[in-house]
Amino acid sequence: MKKRTLQRGLSTFWWVTIVFLYLPLLVVMLFSFNASNSAANFTGFSLRWYERLLGNEQIISAFWNSLVLAIVSSVMALVIGCLIGYGMYRHRHRKLGWLIVLIYLPIVLPDIVFGISEMAFFVSIHRHTGLLQPGLGTMIIAHVTFQIPFVALIVYSRLVGLDATLFEAAKDLYATPFKRAVHFLMPTLKPALISAFFLSFTLSIDDFVISFFTAGPESATLPIYIWGAIKKGVSPEINAIATLMIGAVAIAAVLSLMFNRKGRY
Amino acid sequence: MTTITTRIVAALGGLVLAGGAYAEEGKLYLFNWTEYMDPEIIEAFEEKYDVEVVQNYFNSLPEMLAKLNAGGMSQYDIIVPSNYYVPRLIETGLVQPLDHDKLTNLDNLKDRFRDPSFDPGNKYSAAYQWGTTGIIYNSDTFPDGPKSWSLMFDPEVNPSYPFALMGDGQVSTGAACAYLGHGYDCTGVDAWKESAKLLIDTKNRGNFSGFVDGTPSLQQLARGVTHVALSYNGDYMNFKNEDPESFGNIEFMIPNEGTEMWVDSMMIPAEAPNPDLAHKFIDFILDAKVGAQLSNYNYYSSPNAAAEPYLDEVLTKPPVQPTEEDMARLKFTPSLKGQELQTFNQLWNEVQAR
């Protein structure tokens, strides 16, 4: 009897929390279809804000910047992070404390300290050498830096989870380390790599603070554009872009769930 | 698909070169205030010189300076700062001198813009537009609001309606100084300290809603987020004209205690990718007809004497052209440097933190 009341209370609490979690996103989505400019009253359905998006060159270029930044940085982080993950596994019996510290550093550093250190560093280097001009290039560097640890840790934990005898078998089967990598390591790591890529991609798209501080004047991403638009005075166009981004995240969520079920890495 | 490939290749190229100067020929990068440029002028310029103009926008001068310091100095061709930032930009070497031989239209400027106090001899800058910063308020809320800063600073005049101050600390401090009777263009520790105290008390009142830049504050007012704020006369006219319904009950006024008059000037960053084209652009804007077209579009006063015959009538009346009486109340925001600037920054930091 008591247990049932508790369970019912918890279930109610669960639904209230879900409403709390989704209400802000739903409001953004709802008002993206608002016919009027008002943020308080919904006056009718319209797609006019979406039409405006398509005509806005800044938004389109911000979209491309976001996409290119996410893809390029994720691929680079995948390569570098995968190597570290493998190195950590192969040499896990050595004392690699310094490496662990190094890898956790990008994760524990507060975003704002991360972003500002890099900004100050890039700006100073640029002033003295002309290199590292703030722009998409510096943003890619910053994003790769915070993606590497996640890739490395995913790859490492996948390798640790494997049966050690598999490696011995692979050693007998394939003569060269290269062949071993192509025929054994890559296929085994595939689910981990896919998941690491998606995680890096999501981290990149989701980041605002670090991008904001390392960006150049020409390399605004969608979140940076939205930030500027909010600062400039709230416009319903923001609702429309935000809705598209929320939609993309929802799709990613479904995909990740499907992968998780199948792959079970 | 090809677009994304080329873009990725370009990004990687940029990475390898670590983003050296990869500005393209035939592009002009314009860094301007929001809602400040007629798209048709841009089109005409693009057509005349067969180039492309890339526009970027800022909402406040601190924001502009920060972007300029973070690489913008070598990525923009034209910037449009206000008078009190001009000396700062010159002294830090962020801008380059203008080549007067390339500016045949410079003499079109009215006399008082030909040799401004903030840039003697127009060595570095050419005026773009001028205007005023005043109080915008909801006339339904304040049907007979006093022509005074007390709408913000006096809790008895405005006990409960939300209001915003200006994001740029120098303007907000000037407003507080004016209300306290030190004049908008006050300087000196004592006046500043007193106004910082007033600002701290004011921002801790229940109906203070934030430090907002001039153009967004108009949007907020129209949406009912605030009922009193600071904005610029031209933006006010522009918004009201575009959306008479939402802005119908919003008024602009110059308080009796005095407020800001500003001049925005075109300047060329020190390492602009295309200074030649930048000079052409400045000369283009200084043209009599283009200058008039610009003012007719954005409702700001033109510094251009030759443009006068082409100006719309609305530009000769308040609020675009203030009355003689109001004119006498307008002051430049002081240009700060050295120890003075640092002291001011500390006080403003304190206002924001408390």
Add this chain to the structure above:
Amino acid sequence: MADMSLVVRGRAVVSETRHLLFSVMPGAVWIIVFLVLPSVYLMAVAFMTNGPYGQPQMPLSLESFRQLAGFGFLGWSPGNLYTLLRSLWQTLLSTVLVVIVAYPIAYYITTCREKWRPIMLLVVVVPSWTNQVIRTFGWMNLLAPGTPLSDAAQALGLIAPNMGLYPSNFAVTLGLVYNFLPFMVLPLYAAFEKLDTAQVQAAQDLYASPVRAFWHAVFPQTLPGLLAGTVLVAIPAFGMYVIPELLGGGKGMMLGNLVANQFAGSANWPLGAAGAILMLIATFAGLFAMRRIGKRLGGGEEVVI
């Protein structure tokens, strides 16, 4: 012969070392060049003098730390102290609130059928995948003056008439709780899933009241998850920039904003860098404390992150 084997072993060690270098070095060098060096540079900036227009200059000095402590040209003022206390208070408050919400949620998920659990976790986590700026913007829409929530708060007399729930310090707290809730639910869920039910049963027999049973049998077992969640919530909350900037309306400034401001308009790089150092010290102190407590509680290294 013995010499031979030694040589071979030596060679193997060399090749192993080379392997280690090749696999680990690119990433290690990357992080050192693009994160450790910049951080060290930033720390150096904190010990430089502020130039006339906010750029760091020689000579070295401790001026920026003095300024951070509130000693300016005009004597001592409490602004920065307020900012620091506000940051600490907001962090504490939002972490406690997050725990209060996350604890029952995590428990509830473990009581549901196994096939639903991953989906329920996903449902909790998905909002945090959208961009922070967008989420905060959603709250700006919800809490602005004239919205139903603000009207309700006015009717209840919680806020002044004509005002909205945003901008305010309350909005900042709400934004923080919203932002970090999933970070607490996940580790707590992991702790609940590992819960030793036999112990709980025994406790139920042993203690009469369910509250005491919970306190003695359930709570200690969830402590590692609670600690991990606290680290994941409190550290980023302390350095938060976006939420106070958008929802605070000039009243809710936190340490992150103080630091960021020094690199923007009212530039003072050394002061900003000094603020960043303070934030780093707080971060590492927090991590260290959690680790110590975690160890004392018998949890392993994995308690931290």
